[in-house]
Amino acid sequence: MEWQKIVIHHAASPTEVRRFGKQVPVNAAMIREWHTTKGWSDIGYHFVILPDGRCEAGRPLYRPGAHCNVGQRNFIGIGICLVGNFSETKVPDAQLAGLVKKVVQLLEAFKLGVGDVELHRDVPGAATECPGKYFPEDIFKQELEARFS
Numbered sequence: 001m002e003w004q005k006i007v008i009h010h011a012a013s014p015t016e017v018r019r020f021g022k023q024v025p026v027n028a029a030m031i032r033e034w035h036t037t038k039g040w041s042d043i044g045y046h047f048v049i050l051p052d053g054r055c056e057a058g059r060p061l062y063r064p065g066a067h068c069n070v071g072q073r074n075f076i077g078i079g080i081c082l083v084g085n086f087s088e089t090k091v092p093d094a095q096l097a098g099l100v101k102k103v104v105q106l107l108e109a110f111k112l113g114v115g116d117v118e119l120h121r122d123v124p125g126a127a128t129e130c131p132g133k134y135f136p137e138d139i140f141k142q143e144l145e146a147r148f149s
């Protein structure tokens with residue numbers, strides 16, 4: 001794959017779900033389950049950022065994603081998903097920090113620039129609010145810029 005973009009998403013889900021009578025966290029394994037239940041071959045995202053900032057691996061980077069069906073982004077864009085629903089709540093500080101850390105790593109690994117990082121809703125042709133109206137776009141971009149200046 002020739003990765004040219006990084007596309008940021010939210011799961012638009014709760015951070016925990018009730019299963020067999022107990023609360024279990026939403027993580028890469030659970031999102032993988034949701035996506036494979038839809039008939040997909042694997043989780044659609046390449047990385048999942050948990051509320052505490054930890055990053056979990058999703059689909060391997062040698063495979064195209066299934067996270068954004070416009071602008072060829074599944075083929076040129078690495079998909080990163082934040083667990084949570086940021087149309088309803090704010091992004092926890094630790095989670096935003098974990099996202100910034102992962103994005104910085106990927107920009108360096110693939111020799112990309114801050115301008116190559118996109119929110120799903122900003123991909124031309126995308127009709128979505130993803131990653132949610134409370135995603136702190138300005139702070140996120142500023143933190144990235146600060147790492148590369």
Ligand SMILES: [Zn+2]
Nearest residue numbers: 009010120130
């Ligand atoms: Zn999205």
